[in-house]
Amino acid sequence: MAESENFYRNIFASLVDGILIISADLRVTKVNQAAEEIFQRSRRSFEGESLSTLFPDQPNIIKKARQSITEGISFHHVEGIGYHKSNNGRFPVNLTFSPLIKDDLEITAGIILIQNTSLLKELQENSQQTEYLSTLSTLTTGMAHEIRNPLSGIRGSAQLLLKDLKNSDQRGYMEIVIEEVDRINRLVKKMMDLTHPSLNDFKPTNIHQVLEEILILEKGTLEVKEGAFVQVYDPSIPTIKANKDELKQVFLNLVKNAVEASPKGGRVRISTQYNTDYTFRKKQDTLSPHNIVVKITDSGLGMTTATMKKLFTPFFTTKKRGTGLGMAISLKIIENHHGKIKVISEENIGTVIQVFLPVNK
Numbered sequence: 001m002a003e004s005e006n007f008y009r010n011i012f013a014s015l016v017d018g019i020l021i022i023s024a025d026l027r028v029t030k031v032n033q034a035a036e037e038i039f040q041r042s043r044r045s046f047e048g049e050s051l052s053t054l055f056p057d058q059p060n061i062i063k064k065a066r067q068s069i070t071e072g073i074s075f076h077h078v079e080g081i082g083y084h085k086s087n088n089g090r091f092p093v094n095l096t097f098s099p100l101i102k103d104d105l106e107i108t109a110g111i112i113l114i115q116n117t118s119l120l121k122e123l124q125e126n127s128q129q130t131e132y133l134s135t136l137s138t139l140t141t142g143m144a145h146e147i148r149n150p151l152s153g154i155r156g157s158a159q160l161l162l163k164d165l166k167n168s169d170q171r172g173y174m175e176i177v178i179e180e181v182d183r184i185n186r187l188v189k190k191m192m193d194l195t196h197p198s199l200n201d202f203k204p205t206n207i208h209q210v211l212e213e214i215l216i217l218e219k220g221t222l223e224v225k226e227g228a229f230v231q232v233y234d235p236s237i238p239t240i241k242a243n244k245d246e247l248k249q250v251f252l253n254l255v256k257n258a259v260e261a262s263p264k265g266g267r268v269r270i271s272t273q274y275n276t277d278y279t280f281r282k283k284q285d286t287l288s289p290h291n292i293v294v295k296i297t298d299s300g301l302g303m304t305t306a307t308m309k310k311l312f313t314p315f316f317t318t319k320k321r322g323t324g325l326g327m328a329i330s331l332k333i334i335e336n337h338h339g340k341i342k343v344i345s346e347e348n349i350g351t352v353i354q355v356f357l358p359v360n361k
């Protein structure tokens with residue numbers, strides 16, 4: 001008996017969802033570890049706390065909790081807002097209410113199962129941006145094709161002219177024509193990357209190798225600013241199925257942005273983690289509980305809320321010579337890998353970009 005009690009206690013403690021046990025007068029009598037984490041408070045501080053403090057101003061939740069105990073019925077997928085006493089913050093939750101039925105079939109308590117859906121909500125917001133992106137992409141591909149053809153004509157002619165020119169001033173001008181045409185060409189190529197129906201030739205890919213290969217490229221630029229990369233890699237990360245070249249492009253864009261935002265002596269931290277806590281829905285609506293997270297943290301200038309809103313919009317840039325395509329292309333590639341991008345940024349403090357990629361088992 002003692003052993004089985006222990007067994008149930010372990011289940012209670014190990015669940016990733018929060019559990020609140022509430023009494024008939026809707027006060028908390030017991031919580032598990034996940035609930036402590038979700039509400040960011042200690043077990044002891046929960047005791048005797050009324051439900052309306054944890055979920056303020058939500059009569060619907062109080063009503064459901066009461067009904068589950070008095071009428072012995074359960075409710076699933078009830079959305080609500082939880083309250084963080086420590087920082088006065090609020091967070092979205094998904095709740096399940098069940099009556100706690102004792103051996104004598106009497107019900108004097110209720111169980112509330114809690115999932116913090118903050119991350120899910122944020123990630124869903126990004127998905128809306130992808131839809132917008134795909135509409136816009138149709139337009140840009142069309143344009144890109146139309147621009148490319150005359151451009152190659154211009155470049156070819158300019159090169160022929162350059163051969164015949166003897167005057168060095170004139171040669172200089174013609175060289176500028178060619179350089180600028182090349183610049184447009186690179187831009188057009190990037191625009192086309194936005195729409196490329198991505199090849200799904202995914203191969204087992206080691207994310208640390210991808211990161212190392214691109215950090216070498218950017219190391220010099222950061223060193224000019226007297227800054228440095230700090231790598232914190234989780235050795236337990238499995239390989240993922242991915243298109244390595246595309247992922248390199250993503251992390252090059254993200255690391256470049258972090259380096260460009262960094263102040264003198266700034267550090268850019270690249271960390272990886274094997275994550276089994278967060279679950280999020282993939283496009284096909286199946287759950288992928290195993291994913292890897294690559295986190296890029298800079299202590300740079302950060303972003304205003306206005307910049308954050310337009311971050312993934314193609315051609316949005318705040319830089320003199322920026323293209324505004326880096327984030328848009330990155331989002332597209334990550335979505336194609338059934339992953340997600342999460343951004344947290346604070347002006348004058350820095351930016352954290354998290355890329356979630358599913359691990360196919």
Ligand SMILES: Nc1ncnc2c1ncn2[C@@H]1O[C@H](COP(=O)(O)OP(=O)(O)O)[C@@H](O)[C@H]1O
Pocket residue numbers: 253257258261298300301302303307311316317318319321322323324325326327328351
């Ligand atoms: N790490 C970062 N820190 C501050 N701002 C950033 C960061 N990453 C992106 N941004 C903002 O988002 C904009 C768009 O980024 P991106 O799509 O890569 O285009 P670009 O780098 O060419 O401007 C940038 O111009 C910048 O304002």
Ligand SMILES: [Mg+2]
Pocket residue numbers: 253256257326327
């Ligand atoms: Mg960029």
